[in-house]
Amino acid sequence: xxxxxxxxxxxxxxxxxxxxxxxxxxxxxxxxxxxxxxxxxxxxxxxxxxxxxxxxxxxxxxxxxxxxxxxxxxxxxxxxxxxxxxxxxxxxxxxxxxxxxxxxxxxxxxxxxxxxxxxxxxxxxxxxxxxxxxxxxxxxxxxxxxxxxxxxxxxxxxxxxxxxxxxxxxxxxxxxxxxxxxxxxxxxxxxxxxxxxxxxxxxxxxxxxxxxxxxxxxxxxxxxxxxxxxxxxxxxxxxxxxxxxxxxxxxxxxxxxxxxxxxxxxxxxxxxxxxxxxxxxxxxxxxxxxxxxxxxxxxxxxxxxxxxxxxxxxxxxxxxxxxxxxxxxxxxxxxxxxxxxxxxxxxxxxxxxxxxxxxxxxxxxxxx
Amino acid sequence: xxxxxxxxxxxxxxxxxxxxxxxxxxxxxxxxxxxxxxxxxxxxxxxxxxxxxxxxxxxxxxxxxxxxxxxxxxxxxxxxxxxxxxxxxxxxxxxxxxxxxxxxxxxxxxxxxxxxxxxxxxxxxxxxxxxxxxxxxxxxxxxxxxxxxxxxxxxxxxxxxxxxxxxxxxxxxxxxxxxxxxxxxxxxxxxxxxxxxxxxxxxxxxxxxxxxxxxxxxxxxxxxxxxxxxxxxxxxxxxxxxxxxxxxxxxxxxxxxx
Numbered sequence: 001x002x003x004x005x006x007x008x009x010x011x012x013x014x015x016x017x018x019x020x021x022x023x024x025x026x027x028x029x030x031x032x033x034x035x036x037x038x039x040x041x042x043x044x045x046x047x048x049x050x051x052x053x054x055x056x057x058x059x060x061x062x063x064x065x066x067x068x069x070x071x072x073x074x075x076x077x078x079x080x081x082x083x084x085x086x087x088x089x090x091x092x093x094x095x096x097x098x099x100x101x102x103x104x105x106x107x108x109x110x111x112x113x114x115x116x117x118x119x120x121x122x123x124x125x126x127x128x129x130x131x132x133x134x135x136x137x138x139x140x141x142x143x144x145x146x147x148x149x150x151x152x153x154x155x156x157x158x159x160x161x162x163x164x165x166x167x168x169x170x171x172x173x174x175x176x177x178x179x180x181x182x183x184x185x186x187x188x189x190x191x192x193x194x195x196x197x198x199x200x201x202x203x204x205x206x207x208x209x210x211x212x213x214x215x216x217x218x219x220x221x222x223x224x225x226x227x228x229x230x231x232x233x234x235x236x237x238x239x240x241x242x243x244x245x246x247x248x249x250x251x252x253x254x255x256x257x258x259x260x261x262x263x264x265x266x267x268x269x270x271x272x273x274x275x276x277x278x279x280x281x282x283x284x285x286x287x288x289x290x291x292x293x294x295x296x297x298x299x300x301x302x303x304x305x306x307x308x309x310x311x312x313x314x315x316x317x318x319x320x321x322x323x324x325x326x327x328x329x330x331x332x333x334x335x336x337x338x339x340x341x342x343x344x345x346x347x348x349x350x351x352x353x354x355x356x357x358x359x360x361x362x363x364x365x366x367x368x
Numbered sequence: 369x370x371x372x373x374x375x376x377x378x379x380x381x382x383x384x385x386x387x388x389x390x391x392x393x394x395x396x397x398x399x400x401x402x403x404x405x406x407x408x409x410x411x412x413x414x415x416x417x418x419x420x421x422x423x424x425x426x427x428x429x430x431x432x433x434x435x436x437x438x439x440x441x442x443x444x445x446x447x448x449x450x451x452x453x454x455x456x457x458x459x460x461x462x463x464x465x466x467x468x469x470x471x472x473x474x475x476x477x478x479x480x481x482x483x484x485x486x487x488x489x490x491x492x493x494x495x496x497x498x499x500x501x502x503x504x505x506x507x508x509x510x511x512x513x514x515x516x517x518x519x520x521x522x523x524x525x526x527x528x529x530x531x532x533x534x535x536x537x538x539x540x541x542x543x544x545x546x547x548x549x550x551x552x553x554x555x556x557x558x559x560x561x562x563x564x565x566x567x568x569x570x571x572x573x574x575x576x577x578x579x580x581x582x583x584x585x586x587x588x589x590x591x592x593x594x595x596x597x598x599x600x601x602x603x604x605x606x607x608x609x610x611x612x613x614x615x616x617x618x619x620x621x622x623x624x625x626x
Binding site for chain 2 (some may be wrong): 212213215216217218220221223224227228230231232233234235236237238
């Protein structure tokens with residue numbers, strides 16, 4: 001008998017967070033080269049997006065294929081501030097000087113010179129957009145595949161907008177060559193390490209927040225809305241509000257992830273936030289296990305790591321492998337890798353499943 | 369809003385689907401605390417009537433409960449006025465436990481702060497409902513794993529903690545064993561009195577045992593109304609409906625009706 005199963009869920013959760021902290025804060029920095037650690041920092045940003053998708057999709061049934069929009073809003077908000085800081089007070093960012101289309105800084109750039117405004121905007125701007133969109137969409141009972149397509153269209157629209165406004169957004173190139181991060185030189189490996197630690201800390205904090213949400217009464221209600229929206233309505237709740245909360249929280253997380261991605265990688269561009277990256281976020285979550293707390297994190301990191309590793313060795317085949325992985329998981333392991341543990345345990349003990357909020361068959365939902 | 373059982377008062381209720389008149393000017397009064405059975409052949413408009421009252425389909429006319437007009441309101445607003453319903457097929461949250469199902473049903477008025485925290489102890493009304501529906505022992509199993517009869521009881525339990533003062537039950541005993549039917553009937557008898565209960569049912573034995581009053585619908589209209597004896601002796605009813613079933617159980621046509 002596994003001694004871990006005898007512990008209370010709360011104690012196990014603390015142990016899990018302790019283990020996660022040791023891996024992220026001690027083991028990874030000790031074992032990985034600076035280059036690999038900075039890659040891990042990037043993967044952890046994707047993992048933060050994945051935590052939000054796990055909440056919205058895994059628990060709330062909102063298949064959001066457009067998290068890139070919120071990731072991008074957070075990323076651009078942060079990058080705009082860092083570009084302005086790099087340029088120095090009163091100067092325009094380098095790319096604006098280069099393109100030479102503008103005589104002075106556009107008015108909507110100006111507030112991002114303020115670090116507090118920019119930091120708040122990385123989270124609040126995505127949440128605000130999600131609130132506006134969600135209010136319109138959920139009240140009109142748009143759901144399932146229609147919601148997925150709509151969210152994806154938004155990602156496409158955002159990319160087109162960014163590319164079209166080259167003079168003020170950097171166009172296809174995005175905002176590049178970011179050198180400093182609140183006074184720290186990002187070329188210095190020590191500061192890169194600090195950025196990694198910030199990202200790891202934020203990930204752990206958001207996991208704790210999400211765990212609390214999932215175990216709260218709201219979390220139970222969210223699953224109820226996912227499984228039987230109509231029934232929830234007959235109990236006197238407005239399901240639109242329940243979904244809206246999950247969608248807005250997921251958007252805030254994606255925004256924060258985008259903001260942290262910028263100092264970790266040094267660039268934000270339309271190619272990083274469009275339809276393809278938005279779908280890749282979801283693939284990571286599906287592979288890891290969308291309804292579990294840690295599934296999305298592990299899936300996002302695993303898929304991003306596999307992408308780097310396999311693209312290095314077999315360039316050109318990654319897309320096919322990723323597609324195959326997604327199809328296999330959806331067809332044979334709808335609960336993702338996170339459900340393997342439960343499956344093995346169940347097989348060994350041959351007892352009925354534990355009363356845990358589980359996973360529904362993915363195919364059913366995509367088809368709906 | 370008064371906490372006592374209210375009466376249901378329907379006037380000139382009419383539901384039209386693409387030109388097909390499903391409910392055609394129904395007038396219906398259910399007194400506070402009544403246990404009313406709603407019967408009629410398939411297609412008589414029974415379920416559609418409940419759908420209209422609970423806001424699921426659009427209707428014209430009037431349906432008032434406890435003095436409040438129900439028609440034209442959103443489904444969740446009608447629910448908050450104290451109107452609860454069940455469906456022909458049990459509609460539970462199958463991946464949540466019995467306790468979680470009841471707790472959600474009890475919580476429509478909770479503050480955001482309460483919602484964002486964990487459930488501490490089992491709320492009193494939930495514990496009482498668990499006892500009433502006989503599922504205290506099974507409160508931590510997933511609702512999806514319950515036996516058919518237990519699922520229906522859980523649905524009724526959810527209406528109780530939801531604090532519904534008008535319960536609209538759509539074929540609650542369909543597919544149940546004889547013992548389960550008896551237990552359900554007794555439960556409904558207990559619930560009625562302080563609450564108003566309307567039951568759509570095909571099972572004539574069950575109706576004779578437990579109905580206080582009966583309304584017969586036929587082709588979207590009220591055909592007859594009264595006590596069980598009055599309705600049974602009504603020649604119109606014998607002709608269109610009970611005539612075929614006198615003395616037998618009508619075969620239970622679960623899901624056959626829309």
